[in-house]
Amino acid sequence: MSKNLLILGGSGALGSEIITLFKNKGWKTISIDFRDNTKSDISISITSTNASELHRVEEILKSTNTKADTIVCAAGGWVGGNAADEGYLGSVQKMIDMNLYSAFGTAFLGSKFLNENGLLVLTGANAALQPTSFMIAYGATKAATHHLIKSLAQPDSGLPNNSTTVGILPITLDTPINRTAMPNSNFDDWTPLSDIANKLYEWSSIPESRPTGGSLLSIITKNKVTTYTPQ
Amino acid sequence: MSKNLLILGGSGALGSEIITLFKNKGWKTISIDFRDNTKSDISISITSTNASELHRVEEILKSTNTKADTIVCAAGGWVGGNAADEGYLGSVQKMIDMNLYSAFGTAFLGSKFLNENGLLVLTGANAALQPTSFMIAYGATKAATHHLIKSLAQPDSGLPNNSTTVGILPITLDTPINRTAMPNSNFDDWTPLSDIANKLYEWSSIPESRPTGGSLLSIITKNKVTTYTPQ
Numbered sequence: 005m006s007k008n009l010l011i012l013g014g015s016g017a018l019g020s021e022i023i024t025l026f027k028n029k030g031w032k033t034i035s036i037d038f039r040d041n042t043k044s045d046i047s048i049s050i051t052s053t054n055a056s057e058l059h060r061v062e063e064i065l066k067s068t069n070t071k072a073d074t075i076v077c078a079a080g081g082w083v084g085g086n087a088a089d090e091g092y093l094g095s096v097q098k099m100i101d102m103n104l105y106s107a108f109g110t111a112f113l114g115s116k117f118l119n120e121n122g123l124l125v126l127t128g129a130n131a132a133l134q135p136t137s138f139m140i141a142y143g144a145t146k147a148a149t150h151h152l153i154k155s156l157a158q159p160d161s162g163l164p165n166n167s168t169t170v171g172i173l174p175i176t177l178d179t180p181i182n183r184t185a186m187p188n189s190n191f192d193d194w195t196p197l198s199d200i201a202n203k204l205y206e207w208s209s210i211p212e213s214r215p216t217g218g219s220l221l222s223i224i225t226k227n228k229v230t231t232y233t234p235q
Numbered sequence: 236m237s238k239n240l241l242i243l244g245g246s247g248a249l250g251s252e253i254i255t256l257f258k259n260k261g262w263k264t265i266s267i268d269f270r271d272n273t274k275s276d277i278s279i280s281i282t283s284t285n286a287s288e289l290h291r292v293e294e295i296l297k298s299t300n301t302k303a304d305t306i307v308c309a310a311g312g313w314v315g316g317n318a319a320d321e322g323y324l325g326s327v328q329k330m331i332d333m334n335l336y337s338a339f340g341t342a343f344l345g346s347k348f349l350n351e352n353g354l355l356v357l358t359g360a361n362a363a364l365q366p367t368s369f370m371i372a373y374g375a376t377k378a379a380t381h382h383l384i385k386s387l388a389q390p391d392s393g394l395p396n397n398s399t400t401v402g403i404l405p406i407t408l409d410t411p412i413n414r415t416a417m418p419n420s421n422f423d424d425w426t427p428l429s430d431i432a433n434k435l436y437e438w439s440s441i442p443e444s445r446p447t448g449g450s451l452l453s454i455i456t457k458n459k460v461t462t463y464t465p466q
Binding site: 054058059086087088089092093094096097100104105109112114115116132135136137138140141143144145147149151152154155157158159160161162163218 | 319327393449
């Protein structure tokens with residue numbers, strides 16, 4: 005029987021890459037995002053990650069009797085600025101909506117639809133391991149995500165038995181948007197999306213390869229070589 | 236010239252206690268809360284801590300040329316439950332609204348109205364120093380608050396020069412609501428509100444007594460003796 009991958013944020017750069025790879029490996033894919041991923045076996049379009057939209061997704065997945073072996077949150081975003089910036093209060097709301105509600109929402113979907121022995125992956129940020137005054141709302145929402153990852157890894161978190169929750173903490177992903185925003189960077193030190201997709205597939209298909217539950221893995225790429233280091 | 240205290244959450248149990256003490260010491264007090272604190276010199280009633288309400292508060296304080304030497308976030312709340320609880324998604328929204336928007340909002344007010352050499356205090360939670368699967372949304376929002384405290388303590392955070400940001404991390408406060416909710420507890424191990432009010436007054440009036448900026452202080456009460464331990 006084929007296995008299922010569910011991604012919140014399945015239409016973004018990282019999410020699309022993961023879906024393509026898992027499909028190529030024979031997995032069935034379920035994408036949830038603000039716009040459809042037409043390459044995904046199932047694609048559910050949502051308008052937000054608030055409770056009513058998540059309950060709508062829940063009904064759709066229940067009615068199709070769909071569960072997942074791996075669930076990933078690839079949704080999120082970045083806004084810079086400190087507490088005195090003109091856009092500060094707007095950045096707070098954006099970061100809470102994009103990073104925090106998506107992480108909490110993925111945990112909700114995990115509690116309902118992750119299979120036993122499944123894998124749940126949330127996206128943190130290596131930068132949030134330290135204070136982040138210059139991107140103050142971003143860092144705080146990612147620190148909350150890190151805490152959520154550790155809580156979800158506890159046995160009484162509401163996730164199914166023998167499931168594993170892991171956090172991936174990228175520095176800079178090699179995406180078209182980032183190349184446009186930072187054209188003079190050294191791309192050899194950015195993490196290729198295919199690298200993360202391959203790593204998630206390894207963890208998904210070989211349970212013994214998974215990091216310990218609750219691990220926060222810094223993804224560090226230097227000279228085109230990527231390492232995953234538990235913090 | 237008298238000094239000014241501004242509190243977000245000035246009508247709650249902790250906020251009221253702090254306002255009363257600072258008033259008794261000759262400070263002018265500004266309370267911001269969902270309901271008025273009639274004992275406060277200035278009381279601003281808000282309907283939420285979203286951007287439009289905070290900008291309204293900003294206009295009021297600007298028009299009265301009001302600044303503050305100490306700014307405290309005493310707002311917040313608690314909801315339990317793990318990711319599988321029926322009320323999980325509701326608890327996520329409550330905890331983000333009550334704990335996180337209030338903390339970010341206090342930082343906003345700090346960037347606009349804290350005087351140089353001022354003190355900004357946010358309320359974290361001792362429990363959030365560890366994973367909190369049984370109160371999963373609460374812990375994550377308090378972990379975000381801890382991160383925000385550390386970011387605000389950096390020199391380029393947007394707060395005024397020589398200001399100090401500190402986090403207080405209570406375990407259980409001795410409030411009427413908590414006595415009603417947990418009547419069989421040992422109240423000698425709960426922290427009296429007056430104790431925290433006195434400590435905030437000490438830090439406010441004697442700058443040399445302040446903890447290092449960015450400190451997270453666990454407030455531990457045992458047999459009626461309270462200690463403040465940096466984490």
